[in-house]
Amino acid sequence: MAELKLPELAEGVNEAVVSFWHFKEGDSIKEGDEIVEMATDKAAFNVPCKFSGVLKKIVAQEGDTVKVGEALAIVE
Amino acid sequence: MKTQNVSSGSRSKRFPYWLRQSVRDNEGFTRTRELISKLGLNTVCQAARCPNIHGCFSVKRCTFLILGKICTRSCRFCAVEKNRLELKAPDKEELLKIKEAVEKLGIENVVITSVTRDDLADKGASHFADCVDILKSIGKGLKIETLVPDFLGDKRSIKKVVSARPDVFSHNLETVPRLYGKVRPEADYNRSLEVLRYAKELDRDITTKSGIMAGLGEFREEIRSVMNDLRKADCDIITIGQYLKPDAGCLDAEEFLEPAEFDKFSEWAKEAGFKKYYCGPFVRSSYTEGIWQS
Numbered sequence: 001m002a003e004l005k006l007p008e009l010a011e012g013v014n015e016a017v018v019s020f021w022h023f024k025e026g027d028s029i030k031e032g033d034e035i036v037e038m039a040t041d042k043a044a045f046n047v048p049c050k051f052s053g054v055l056k057k058i059v060a061q062e063g064d065t066v067k068v069g070e071a072l073a074i075v076e
Numbered sequence: 077m078k079t080q081n082v083s084s085g086s087r088s089k090r091f092p093y094w095l096r097q098s099v100r101d102n103e104g105f106t107r108t109r110e111l112i113s114k115l116g117l118n119t120v121c122q123a124a125r126c127p128n129i130h131g132c133f134s135v136k137r138c139t140f141l142i143l144g145k146i147c148t149r150s151c152r153f154c155a156v157e158k159n160r161l162e163l164k165a166p167d168k169e170e171l172l173k174i175k176e177a178v179e180k181l182g183i184e185n186v187v188i189t190s191v192t193r194d195d196l197a198d199k200g201a202s203h204f205a206d207c208v209d210i211l212k213s214i215g216k217g218l219k220i221e222t223l224v225p226d227f228l229g230d231k232r233s234i235k236k237v238v239s240a241r242p243d244v245f246s247h248n249l250e251t252v253p254r255l256y257g258k259v260r261p262e263a264d265y266n267r268s269l270e271v272l273r274y275a276k277e278l279d280r281d282i283t284t285k286s287g288i289m290a291g292l293g294e295f296r297e298e299i300r301s302v303m304n305d306l307r308k309a310d311c312d313i314i315t316i317g318q319y320l321k322p323d324a325g326c327l328d329a330e331e332f333l334e335p336a337e338f339d340k341f342s343e344w345a346k347e348a349g350f351k352k353y354y355c356g357p358f359v360r361s362s363y364t365e366g367i368w369q370s
Contacts, residue, residue, distance in 0.1 A: 007101040010129055011122035019090045037096060042320045043127040044091040046098050 002051045003059075004073045006066045009038060009045045015067045016040045018060045027055045029075060036072055051075045094335050094357050095318065100130040108133040111180055115173040118145040120189055120362065123156045125322045128358055139187040139223070139362040140174050142166075142207060143200045147191035151260040153250065153289065155322035156191055163195055166203040171210045179214060186211060187362040188242075189223035194262075199225065201233035208240035219243045221285070223362060229267040231274060238278045244313070245275045246285040248361050249306070252298035259292055259327065273309035283351075285313035287361030290341070292319050293330040299341060303348040313352045316341050317359035333357070 009016055016038040023035055034046035035055070056076040060066045112119055118141040121129045132138060144164050147156045178186050188207050193200040204222050211220050221244035227233035238245060253265035272284050286306055290299065299316070306314060316338065319329050338355040345353030 007099055009099060010125045010127055012125055034098065039091060041324065042125055042322055044096040045127070046096055048099060048101070050101075 001056065001074060001076045002053070003071045004035065004047075004049055004051070004075055006038065006060075006068050006070055006072055007047065008068050009040055009047075010042065013040050013042075013068075015065050016045070018062050018064050018066060018072070019044060020062060021058060022046075023055050025055055025058055029053060029055055038066070047072070049075065092332050092334075095320070095332060097127045097358065098130065100134040102134050104134040104136055105130055108136050108138060108181060111177055112138065115177055117170070117173055117177060118142075120156075125155055126360060127320065128360060136181040136183065138181075138183075139189055140177070141189055141191065142170060142174070143190040143193050143196075143203055145191065148194045149192045149260070149262045151250070151263070152327045153259055153292070153319060153322075155326060160195070163193070166196070166200065168206065171203070171207045174207065175210050175214060178211060178218065184217070185219040185221070187221045187223055187246075189362065190225060192225040194228060198236065199227040199230060199233050201227055201230075201236040204237045205240035208237070208242050212241075221246055221362070223248065223285075224271070226263060226268050226271050229264075229270060234271055234274050235278055238275050238282060241279070241282070244283045244285050245272075246287070246313075246361065247271045247275075248287040249302060250288055251292050252288070252294040252302055254298060255292055255294060269305055269309050272306065272311050276310040283313065284309075284311045285315070285361075286311050287315035287317070289319035290316055290333050290338070291329045291331050292327065296337070296340075300344050300348075303344055303350070307348045307350065312350065313354075314345050314350050315353075315359050315361045316345075316355040317361075318357040 019039045020037040029049050031052045033049050035049040036047050038045050038047055053075040057074040059071045059073055119138045120141045121138050123141055146162050147158050150158050190200055208220055220242045222237055222242040223246040249268050251259045256265050276284050321329055341355040342353055
């Protein structure tokens, strides 16, 4: 089981808002798939998944604010 | 023309699909970032919170910010720090470290820009010239672009940089003349045009380049007349990108222009006679540092 954490999206940007999940719980994911779209004040960013597996749990829901390093999802 | 309005201040807003960047949290990105940080260098990529940082850093591409990281002006589109009390004297060491970074990263086209330093007698021009000299010692066909401030229009300063013979001499107009008061209150449109015109007059062989941001409330026709003004100043290259608000203290974007509108700008730029033009939502003035390869 692995936790997908929010990477730094741009310099000095410490948090971002989940705008859209491209996958739902139970979906199979390959490493590198863009799994979630995050929005900062400046732009939107597609975050790639760092692991292959099944999206076990979406931790941060659409609209939630997540800090860099916090969990977005759990992949098994 | 159809455009998308921007809801102001809301953190839950969604950006239109064409303003979505991909995160590349890979080895190249990490290596570039670590080297820059180890050398204590400043990049505009970081200072401006550029959304292209993943794409550029992951292929070991960056734009260095010289003369420190504190600016003497207070342009409303820019996130670079402003604090006159913390200004430092130009540091030759900074330039040697940039040389080291360029060599270690294997950069082939380097862009050097700076904060505006109206506090310095030569406005920082000799530091730019020294930087070009030092980087030229690398050889190996390294192409050097200097993206300079307006030097308050001081011709000696412009001459100093041009005499160092960078491959490209850039100065950004940033916006249309009507919006200068709102966007870059301490600058002057005609003074900026004159910087480009004079650089070309000094050296017919130097490539000159300028950039503007779209989405600050300008009319499309105003962009067209900026293009004509730039061509009258014999400017060779233009870049046009979407303005994106870098932090809460900066101006809101008035609109997000659709990609097709940037295509229209490209057509206009071609008609106006620019040798090269780069127009698109994520185009940044130094993002196109690979221009010599295209």
